[in-house]
Amino acid sequence: xxxxxxxxxxxxxxxxxxxxxxxxxxxxxxxxxxxxxxxxxxxxxxxxxxxxxxxxxxxxxxxxxxxxxxxxxxxxxxxxxxxxxxxxxxxxxxxxxxxxxxxxxxxxxxxxxxxxxxxxxxxxxxxxxxxxxxxxxxxxxxxxxxxxxxxxxxxxxxxxxxxxxxxxxxxxxxxxxxxxxxxxxxxxxxxxxxxxxxxxxxxxxxxxx
Ligand SMILES: Cc1cc2nc3c(=O)[nH]c(=O)nc-3n(C[C@H](O)[C@H](O)[C@H](O)COP(=O)(O)OP(=O)(O)OC[C@H]3O[C@@H](n4cnc5c(N)ncnc54)[C@H](O)[C@@H]3O)c2cc1C
Numbered sequence: 001x002x003x004x005x006x007x008x009x010x011x012x013x014x015x016x017x018x019x020x021x022x023x024x025x026x027x028x029x030x031x032x033x034x035x036x037x038x039x040x041x042x043x044x045x046x047x048x049x050x051x052x053x054x055x056x057x058x059x060x061x062x063x064x065x066x067x068x069x070x071x072x073x074x075x076x077x078x079x080x081x082x083x084x085x086x087x088x089x090x091x092x093x094x095x096x097x098x099x100x101x102x103x104x105x106x107x108x109x110x111x112x113x114x115x116x117x118x119x120x121x122x123x124x125x126x127x128x129x130x131x132x133x134x135x136x137x138x139x140x141x142x143x144x145x146x147x148x149x150x151x152x153x154x155x156x157x158x159x160x161x162x163x164x165x166x167x168x169x170x171x172x173x174x175x176x177x178x179x180x181x182x183x184x185x186x187x188x189x190x191x192x193x194x195x196x197x198x199x200x201x202x203x204x205x206x207x208x209x
Contacts, residue, residue: 005153008034008124011146012160013131013169016045019162020114023123024062033123034154036146038130038163041112046188049110050075050201051103053092059103064117066103073104079200082207089200102201106190126152131163134172143173 015037023035077091135145145155161169
């Protein structure tokens with residue numbers, strides 16, 4: 001084992017919401033977690049920045065303060081333009097198991113907050129750790145670690161690929177996207193608006209198929 005080798009119980013590749021959340025739960029249960037992120041925080045991510053009550057519940061479960069004074073914008077529901085001229089106004093349902101509000105927060109800030117939360121639970125965050133290939137056990141062919149572009153080696157009995165939609169790590173392990181599934185293309189932009197405090201998230205979307 002060289003000096004550039006880090007050993008952990010679990011390696012999580014990718015510190016987006018998926019990876020950081022997994023790292024929080026694993027570290028919280030006493031596991032030694034190496035959380036590897038190719039970028040460094042704060043970093044941008046294309047997204048609508050809106051969280052439904054289901055996602056909000058997961059944040060509360062992690063012990064994250066989701067109050068407005070902690071920088072979140074609360075909303076009451078969804079306003080959907082689609083299929084007819086008048087919008088559908090859909091308040092979030094009042095359910096015992098979920099909060100009755102959703103949230104908005106820019107991803108640049110949100111993802112950093114989650115990664116820092118994982119560190120607070122005991123995970124080791126490695127930024128600028130661009131995973132380039134898996135390390136395979138020659139006997140079992142199972143993944144037992146990863147190497148990064150700058151030559152570091154991380155080893156663990158479990159490796160979690162949370163490296164996003166196109167998941168290069170999953171591909172390197174032989175998993176490929178299904179060509180019979182549709183592919184979407186998105187463009188995102190921020191702009192100033194007098195309605196940026198609207199308490200309904202607004203969606204303009206027509207999906208006919
Ligand atoms: C236009 C658009 C709008 C959206 N709007 C919303 C919305 O309003 N609300 C909502 O809930 N969801 C929305 N989504 C979906 C949301 O963005 C994803 O569900 C979410 O980002 C998935 O999280 P993840 O952690 O799985 O992956 P990601 O957020 O993609 O994170 C993957 C992480 O892995 C890192 N990584 C990648 N490769 C490597 C590597 N080789 N080595 C190390 N690290 C690596 C990346 O840098 C990144 O930090 C939207 C998506 C798009 C495209």
